[in-house]
Amino acid sequence: MTLEALRPSPLVEQAARQLRAQITGGHWPVGSRLPGETTLAKTLGVGRSTVREALRALAGAGMVRPRQGAGVFVIATEPGEDWPTRLRRAAVADVYEVRAMVEVQAVRLAAARRTEADVAALRAALEGRRADGADDAAFVDADIALHTALVDAAHNPVLTDLFGQFAPALRQGLIDLIQLLGLRDDDPHHGDARHAALVDAVIAGDADIASTLLQSELEETRGLLLARRG
The missing domain is CATH 1.20.120.530 (GntR ligand-binding domain-like)
Structure with a gap:
């Protein structure tokens, strides 16, 4: 599975969905560091603020966790219960x-x-x-x-x-x-x-x-x- 440029619609939701698919599909296993915001924004064809909001949504679902000065890391392959x-x-x-x-x-x-x-x-x-x-x-x-x-x-x-x-x-x-x-x-x-x-x-x-x-x-x-x- 590869990341694709996004269509104009709710871009944050699309970005979060694609990033979640990469994680659940095993492309980024637990413990791995996600690419930086600039790289993800360029790949997805969106701004860094959109990527930032998508990552925040994934963090809220318990799938990723940011580490100060180190990046964003995968902590679970499935979203937790809300x-x-x-x-x-x-x-x-x-x-x-x-x-x-x-x-x-x-x-x-x-x-x-x-x-x-x-x-x-x-x-x-x-x-x-x-x-x-x-x-x-x-x-x-x-x-x-x-x-x-x-x-x-x-x-x-x-x-x-x-x-x-x-x-x-x-x-x-x-x-x-x-x-x-x-x-x-x-x-x-x-x-x-x-x-x-x-x-x-x-x-x-x-x-x-x-x-x-x-x-x-x-x-x-x-x-x-x-x-x-x-």
């Missing part, structure tokens, strides 16, 4: 443990940074969680929506994006847990008092109470998930 894929494959209890680390800090920030718009969103999300007649899936979706509103109130886009990655990985596990243990059999609004107190603490600006309430809730649910797994 973050969403890893989350989907992980045990729900393990995802929950990391979720707690993220969300507990987020509610502390939310208690300090919440705006009037956040307060309205939190109250609306709490009422949504109380919807009568909601099935288990709808209840879990409403619960996640409330927790998303809490994280949003921290006004940190990185935290918001990170929590957004957790939600799909948690959803089905939580639905299964509710159904397996019958958590809503006696109380269709399971955990309402604790969630109401959490919302009140954030609105009142009490970071200590908010974080303590949330930590307790998440630890309790993780304990149920671990017991189910065991």
